[in-house]
Amino acid sequence: MQLKAPEHQVAGHIAKDGKPGPLVDDKGRFFKPLQGDSRGENEVKFYESFSSNTEVPEHIRRYFPVYHGTQAVEGSDGAAMIVLENLLADYSKPSVMDVKMGTRTWYPEASEEYIQKCLKKDTGTTTVSAGFRISGFEVFDHKELSFWKPERKLLRGLNVDGARLTLRKFVSSNSLSDIGSKPDSAFASSVYGSSHGILTQLLELKNWFENQTLYHFNSCSILMVYENESILKGNDDDDARPQVKLVDFAHVLDGNGVIDHNFLGGLCSFINFIRDILQSPNESAES
Numbered sequence: 001m002q003l004k005a006p007e008h009q010v011a012g013h014i015a016k017d018g019k020p021g022p023l024v025d026d027k028g029r030f031f032k033p034l035q036g037d038s039r040g041e042n043e044v045k046f047y048e049s050f051s052s053n054t055e056v057p058e059h060i061r062r063y064f065p066v067y068h069g070t071q072a073v074e075g076s077d078g079a080a081m082i083v084l085e086n087l088l089a090d091y092s093k094p095s096v097m098d099v100k101m102g103t104r105t106w107y108p109e110a111s112e113e114y115i116q117k118c119l120k121k122d123t124g125t126t127t128v129s130a131g132f133r134i135s136g137f138e139v140f141d142h143k144e145l146s147f148w149k150p151e152r153k154l155l156r157g158l159n160v161d162g163a164r165l166t167l168r169k170f171v172s173s174n175s176l177s178d179i180g181s182k183p184d185s186a187f188a189s190s191v192y193g194s195s196h197g198i199l200t201q202l203l204e205l206k207n208w209f210e211n212q213t214l215y216h217f218n219s220c221s222i223l224m225v226y227e228n229e230s231i232l233k234g235n236d237d238d239d240a241r242p243q244v245k246l247v248d249f250a251h252v253l254d255g256n257g258v259i260d261h262n263f264l265g266g267l268c269s270f271i272n273f274i275r276d277i278l279q280s281p282n283e284s285a286e287s
């Protein structure tokens with residue numbers, strides 16, 4: 001089995017200091033290392049529960065990576081990995097964004113030390129003020145014809161206007177490395193707005209979150225992706241294949257019959273940001 005580091009990972013842990021990072025194979029699978037501190041165990045528990053839970057509607061399953069169990073992986077010193085569908089396997093020039101949802105990333109059951117660490121990040125980013133934060137993104141720059149990924153530090157410093165601007169940049173054709181340039185939102189209608197676009201998918205998810213009490217998705221992210229190859233070729237809107245997926249279930253807890261207000265609130269706010277861009281694609285917030 002040929003394994004390599006994923007080309008377009010935008011957030012989360014990477015191989016560092018002897019610890020393994022995610023890997024992908026050529027058969028469309030994504031291998032995520034089981035993290036210590038019971039996080040890995042908890043994520044496996046979630047996937048096992050979710051994949052056999054008959055209360056999860058079929059049309060909602062498509063928003064989650066397919067789970068293929070766990071596996072000891074040779075290229076990674078035999079470490080156990082969670083085997084998932086590689087969400088980017090069918091994309092050749094993907095633009096990708098990871099958005100961590102919720103007005104808080106901590107939860108009462110966590111240790112005081114962990115809560116304080118999360119609180120610091122939550123108040124210092126748009127988590128508290130907007131109900132989500134952009135954890136990472138990579139866009140295909142249509143002027144430079146190459147991928148552009150901002151430094152993490154830059155993302156952590158985004159305020160609400162900065163997040164709004166970044167969501168425009170994500171669907172713009174003008175150069176992204178130029179901080180001063182105003183995003184043209186050229187792909188907003190095909191990526192965010194088309195009948196199968198990001199907004200439609202977010203609204204379908206929201207419908208489920210308004211009722212589901214099975215799980216609480218603490219610290220979970222929405223991963224948005226679309227294809228640039230088709231846009232470059234001038235094909236029609238549907239070829240951008242915009243996709244919304246949920247990732248990172250290391251801190252998911254049982255819902256115990258209670259609505260996940262934290263995720264739902266963040267999702268509603270995020271939907272409003274996307275809607276605003278669609279309603280005024282030419283407006284551009286100052287960074």
Ligand SMILES: O=P(O)(O)O[C@@H]1[C@@H](OP(=O)(O)O)[C@H](OP(=O)(O)O)[C@H](O)[C@H](OP(=O)(O)O)[C@H]1OP(=O)(O)O
Nearest residue numbers: 011012013035039098100121135136219221248250
């Ligand atoms: O260590 P940090 O500060 O980079 O925090 C990680 C987060 O990075 P962030 O600062 O939010 O961009 C990281 O967030 P992303 O996945 O990058 O959005 C995770 O929250 C990670 O924890 P876990 O894998 O969910 O248990 C976080 O890792 P832990 O520190 O909780 O191990």
Ligand SMILES: Nc1ncnc2c1ncn2[C@@H]1O[C@H](COP(=O)(O)OP(=O)(O)O)[C@@H](O)[C@H]1O
Nearest residue numbers: 009010011012013030065084085086087098248
């Ligand atoms: N199934 C997947 N397919 C493709 N890429 C993925 C998949 N899951 C995660 N990723 C990539 O890895 C990043 C980190 O994933 P995540 O599950 O949040 O890891 P961590 O627990 O280390 O934070 C995501 O932002 C995304 O770029």
